[in-house]
Amino acid sequence: MSSSLNKVFIARLLGLDVFDPLGDRLGRLRDVVVLDRGPTKPAQCVGLVVEVPGKKRVFVPMTRVQALEASQIICSGLVNLRRFQQRGAERLAAAELFDRRVTFKDGSGNGVVEDIGLERLRNGDWMISDYYVRRGEAGGFRALRRMARGERLLVACDEVVHGDLEEPQAATQFVAAHEELKPADFAEALHEMSDKRRLEVAIELQDDRLADVLQELPDDEQVQILSSLDMERAADVLEEMDPDDAADLLAELSEEQQEALLGLMEPGEAKDVRRLLEYEENTAGSMMTPVPIILSPEATVAEALAYVRREELSPALAGSVYVCRPPLETPTGRYLGVVHIQALLRCPPPEPLGNILDTDLEPVHDFADVSEVARILAAYNLTSLPVVNTAGRLVGAVTVDDVLDHMLPDDWRTHDEDPVAKGATRG
Structure with a gap:
């Protein structure tokens, strides 16, 4: 084996921005793809999984990586924008190798992989060279999690044997590395x-x-x-x-x-x-949230602003306060109108909500079809709509993201329409 020209550890690379030689950002590193070459040879790093704008994850082969360092990653050439999919003996380092059990060949016990070292050879290939291992006792999934208190050590890749791919595997490292x-x-x-x-x-x-x-x-x-x-x-x-x-x-x-x-x-x-x-499916009632912001007409602008500041609210729900007669839990008393967040920001804090109601916005009925809801949202540039029952009581609110989830195709999260990607090959 040729002598080393470079060495990096994968955990330190995850989340780094990836740039082209001119300094333009291509995306962010999310994982490293290695090729399992059997028990007698070290696994070879064949590429990177990069999250490009649009949140798509694509494959960048190592032949296009000019610099792979703990502080920067630089790639050259065109990036194939087809969504990444694993092939054959490929393994994702962070997703599949971190937290995997290994056995020390010297008979000293077992451990769990916390990080992986990559070494660049003189011929330009990148190979797995080391494992940063947390030592512990074997004994199933629960035992793997208890290894957190064990000794940590760096070992060469040929000093350990991996457990079977079907063995239980913890996910502590993966979750920690992706918590952001x-x-x-x-x-x-x-x-x-x-x-x-x-x-x-x-x-x-x-x-x-x-x-x-x-x-x-x-x-x-x-x-x-x-x-x-x-x-x-x-x-x-x-x-x-x-x-x-x-x-x-x-x-x-x-x-x-x-x-x-x-x-x-x-x-x-x-x-x-x-x-x-x-x-019934695809009605306003089936897709609404039953817990929007609901206040009485006597509540003040200051109270309403305190509600819309709540962290757990989505931006779509935080944009409107629905005003109703008591009870204020759905189904409420009679629905009176809505106060938009822009009105809250323009009015003095003591102003009662009943004085600044938008009564022109008609609520939709809970049995209205999703197409009708989408039409109203688009026509009036809204992010949410009040939903009432036949008695005129507010039963919830439907937001634009709720409607999109119901109208987009089932595979919208993974559907790839990029014509550049069609027919492309890896390499």
């Missing part, structure tokens, strides 16, 4: 994984984080992950989801599963979800 990702981007990473690895990573997430990520996944993967959890935890995760998303997910399950999970949820949370499940 927005839920939609984390969901994209999960979507690209094998079924086994997707479940292992999902199980590692906290309930609120898992709920946010689940809402961004295709329906079949949502069902797969929820079904892998024990019933108590599945109910906890559903409680953390937006009620409309929880209802959409439960609608994919059998009636027996729905009832079992709803019975384990907090009564108030379950009540909102049950109401949404009663509506």
Whole structure:
């Protein structure tokens, strides 16, 4: 083997910006692709997974990497914009090799991979040279997680043997390395994984984080992950989801599963979800959130602004305050009108909301079709609409992102329309 010209560790590279030779940013490094060449040869690094604008993850071969350092990554040539897909014996270092069990060849026990060293040879090839390993005892998935307290050491790749790919694998390192990702981007990473690895990573997430990520996944993967959890935890995760998303997910399950999970949820949370499940698909009622900002006409601008500042609100929901007669929980008393956030910002804090109502915006009925809702949102440049029942009581609000989720094709998260990518090859 030729002597080394360069060495880097993968964990330090993740999240770095990737540039072209002129200094223009191409995207951000999300993973490293290595080729398994069998038990007697070190794995070869064949490329990078780069997240380009538009949140698409593409493959950049190592033949186009001019600099791979802990402080910068520079690539040359055109980037193939076809969405990355694994092939054959390719492995994703962060997603599949971090947290994998290894056995020391000297008989001193087992460990878990926390980082991987890459070494550049004189011929330009990049190979796995070292593993940064957390030592511990073997004994299944729970034991792997207990290794966190073990000794850490750097070992050459030929000093350890990997466990079988079907063995349970923790996901501590992957989750920690990707904690800054927005839920939609984390969901994209999960979507690209094998079924086994997707479940292992999902199980590692906290309930609120898992709920946010689940809402961004295709329906079949949502069902797969929820079904892998024990019933108590599945109910906890559903409680953390937006009620409309929880209802959409439960609608994919059998009636027996729905009832079992709803019975384990907090009564108030379950009540909102049950109401949404009663509506026919593709109606305003089926896609609305039953918990928008609702205040009385006597409430002040200052109170309304305090509500819209809440961190958990989406921008679409935070843009409007719905004013109703008591009770103020859906279904409310008579719906009176809406106050837009621009009006709140223009008026003095003591002003009652009843004095600044927009009564020209007609609410939609809960049985209105999604196409009608989309037409109104587009016609009046709105981000949300009030939804009322036949008695004129507010039952929720439907947002533009809710409508897009229902109108876009099922595979919109992974659909690739880029003509440049068609017919392209890796290399």
